Amino acid sequence: MPTPSKLNKDPHNHYFDLGAARQVPETHAWEGLHEHPVVDGGVGAGEDAVPVVDMQDPHAAEAVARASEQWGAFLLQGHGVPRELLARVEAGIAGMFALPKTDKMRAARQGGDPYGYGLPHIALYFSKTMWSEGYSLSPTNLRPELRKIWPDAGHDYSQFCGVMEEFHKEMGALADKLMELFLVALGLTGPQIAGVEAEHKLTETMSETIHLNWYPKCPDPKRALGMKAHTDSGFFALLMQSQVPGLHLFRHGPPADRWVEMPAVPGALIVNIGDLFQILTNGRFRSVYHRAVVNRDRERISLAYFLGPAANAKVGPLKEVVGGGRPAYRALTWPEYIIVRKEAFANGGADLEFTKGGTALEMVSINPDDDDGMDDQGDISS
Numbered sequence: 001m002p003t004p005s006k007l008n009k010d011p012h013n014h015y016f017d018l019g020a021a022r023q024v025p026e027t028h029a030w031e032g033l034h035e036h037p038v039v040d041g042g043v044g045a046g047e048d049a050v051p052v053v054d055m056q057d058p059h060a061a062e063a064v065a066r067a068s069e070q071w072g073a074f075l076l077q078g079h080g081v082p083r084e085l086l087a088r089v090e091a092g093i094a095g096m097f098a099l100p101k102t103d104k105m106r107a108a109r110q111g112g113d114p115y116g117y118g119l120p121h122i123a124l125y126f127s128k129t130m131w132s133e134g135y136s137l138s139p140t141n142l143r144p145e146l147r148k149i150w151p152d153a154g155h156d157y158s159q160f161c162g163v164m165e166e167f168h169k170e171m172g173a174l175a176d177k178l179m180e181l182f183l184v185a186l187g188l189t190g191p192q193i194a195g196v197e198a199e200h201k202l203t204e205t206m207s208e209t210i211h212l213n214w215y216p217k218c219p220d221p222k223r224a225l226g227m228k229a230h231t232d233s234g235f236f237a238l239l240m241q242s243q244v245p246g247l248h249l250f251r252h253g254p255p256a257d258r259w260v261e262m263p264a265v266p267g268a269l270i271v272n273i274g275d276l277f278q279i280l281t282n283g284r285f286r287s288v289y290h291r292a293v294v295n296r297d298r299e300r301i302s303l304a305y306f307l308g309p310a311a312n313a314k315v316g317p318l319k320e321v322v323g324g325g326r327p328a329y330r331a332l333t334w335p336e337y338i339i340v341r342k343e344a345f346a347n348g349g350a351d352l353e354f355t356k357g358g359t360a361l362e363m364v365s366i367n368p369d370d371d372d373g374m375d376d377q378g379d380i381s382s
């Protein structure tokens with residue numbers, strides 16, 4: 001049996017009830033949270049205003065290109081997912097996380113499992129614990145997974161499953177449209193896009209993962225952290241958040257390195273670019289380093305709908321993007337990349353060197369001065 005102190009250090013322990021906490025214990029107190037200023041990213045914030053893309057706008061592709069090159073993230077409007085559905089999804093998630101800990105624990109993630117209830121996967125790499133609960137799900141296995149939480153398969157279960165299935169259908173269709181928009185934004189012609197699709201089946205084989213986040217109110221939000229800063233590893237994520245800000249995007253200076261606070265815009269979704277998309281686009285579209293902070297007065301919910309390649313697909317820079325240049329990254333699968341990231345966290349002493357992200361990407365980049373990895377190209381690459 002682990003001792004209680006050992007339990008407190010285990011990132012996957014659920015001994016400590018965040019919802020009832022009256023103070024932030026040492027186990028949940030992070031260093032370095034205030035190294036960089038936090039600035040508002042709302043419309044009217046000038047340079048720091050988070051880019052907005054309206055999918056109905058005929059010039060949407062240009063806006064996507066600019067935002068993906070300069071920010072790695074944008075607010076998405078005109079996406080067609082009904083606001084009323086987003087509200088039902090949020091209410092369902094709130095109801096699920098409000099269940100007794102013992103119910104949620106039946107779905108606890110085991111060891112290295114990608115799916116399940118508990119802290120997010122990256123929690124493994126840090127000695128401190130995040131002020132949140134998470135639940136990663138495969139939308140293709142929704143009903144059996146949620147039966148762990150609701151074994152009686154009663155009304156709440158049916159309702160939540162129904163809402164999540166409706167949501168998955170809408171988001172899957174949106175993700176396909178967005179992938180096409182990204183390819184247009186890269187400057188690919190119609191025939192090139194058809195060629196990429198025929199060769200790599202990017203859209204057809206794209207996988208979806210849903211990750212739910214719950215950030216309870218926190219008695220001392222300046223010392224705690226909802227989600228440790230990271231880049232998402234896949235292609236891109238569609239994020240939905242409650243009307244409580246908390247997502248911070250990292251921006252390099254000049255004028256200064258800073259965190260830009262994502263505004264809560266009713267009905268809008270957020271798009272974040274992940275590391276494998278940076279690889280696929282040969283570094284043209286950048287993944288965004290981001291974190292989530294917590295709040296004293298209001299709990300917050302977010303949902304990330306992750307799109308990524310099939311597990312066995314090697315992802316390397318698209319030859320249509322590399323053109324006459326050189327590939328900047330070697331090709332690898334998503335699971336291989338996750339292993340590289342694990343090494344990056346281990347080498348970097350986790351909490352310190354990762355303040356700006358990018359370490360794992362550097363580890364798979366091809367140095368122009370050596371030929372290593374040049375013939376390492378695979379499925380989704382040149």
Ligand SMILES: C=C1C[C@]23C[C@H]1CC[C@H]2[C@@]12CCC[C@@](C)(C(=O)O1)[C@H]2[C@@H]3C(=O)O
Nearest residue numbers: 120121122136209211230232233234306
């Ligand atoms: C499909 C994915 C994407 C994962 C891993 C797996 C399931 C859970 C996702 C997250 C969700 C929370 C942040 C993150 C960084 C984490 O720790 O778990 C994500 C990670 C990634 O983007 O790498």
Ligand SMILES: O=C(O)CCC(=O)C(=O)O
Nearest residue numbers: 211213227247292302304
């Ligand atoms: O809660 C948020 O806004 C961010 C969540 C996040 O980054 C993630 O789930 O990957």
Ligand SMILES: [Fe+2]
Nearest residue numbers: 231232290304
């Ligand atoms: Fe994320």
